[in-house]
Amino acid sequence: MAGVTSYCLSEPPLFTRLRDASSVLIAGAGGGFDVYGGIPLAVALEGLGKKVHLANLSFSDLRRIPLEDWLLPGVAAVNPETAGNDDYFPERSLARWLDSAGREAIVYAFSKSGVQPLRSAYSAPGGAPRCRRSRTGGWWHRHPAAR
Numbered sequence: 001m002a003g004v005t006s007y008c009l010s011e012p013p014l015f016t017r018l019r020d021a022s023s024v025l026i027a028g029a030g031g032g033f034d035v036y037g038g039i040p041l042a043v044a045l046e047g048l049g050k051k052v053h054l055a056n057l058s059f060s061d062l063r064r065i066p067l068e069d070w071l072l073p074g075v076a077a078v079n080p081e082t083a084g085n086d087d088y089f090p091e092r093s094l095a096r097w098l099d100s101a102g103r104e105a106i107v108y109a110f111s112k113s114g115v116q117p118l119r120s121a122y123s124a125p126g127g128a129p130r131c132r133r134s135r136t137g138g139w140w141h142r143h144p145a146a147r
Contacts (some may be wrong), residue, residue, distance in 0.1 A: 014041075015048065023051040023107035025122075027110070033090045035107070038107045055108035055120070058090045062111050074113040075107050080109075 014084030018024060026042050035056040042052040064083045065076045078084075078091040080099045091107040099105035110121055 015044075018045065018050065021050060023053065025053045025055055025107075028057060029053040030112075035090070036094065046061055052107065053106075054094065055110060056091050056094075058091055058109040058111060059089065060109065061085055062109055065109075071108075072121055073116045074111045076109045076111070077108050080105050094125075 002115075023046050026035070026038035028038065035054055038054065039093045042054060045052050060074055062082070064085070065078070067084060069078070069082060071075050078089075078094065078095050080096040082089075082092050082095070084092055085121075091109045095107045098107070110118055113121075
């Protein structure tokens with residue numbers, strides 16, 4: 001049958017579909033901590049050699065995030081030191097946990113900007129922005145399209 005992909009019990013269908021992917025974005029759809037549900041999937045995909053990026057449609061007040069942390073309109077790179085609400089900022093809480101676990105500690109926060117801007121943010125050229133910790137312990141990021 002043309003177009004039918006075969007699956008087996010030893011490999012979940014999602015992993016079969018992602019077999020050729022080198023980079024995967026796991027994103028929550030808003031409401032706070034739903035991106036946390038993707039952590040086991042992220043760990044499993046990293047174990048298969050995939051580069052995994054975490055993101056969330058944020059319900060946090062993102063206006064305190066410094067301008068230099070906004071990678072694209074509606075997309076901010078949140079790291080453990082990102083300014084924000086101390087009472088409710090799930091993206092930063094996750095970035096802090098990732099950092100404490102020795103993992104890449106960037107979580108992308110998508111602002112509540114509407115369907116078209118969010119769609120553009122998801123389909124930005126080059127995929128997820130690159131973020132790395134600098135030698136001095138600070139954070140820097142650059143969207144791949146800006147290389």
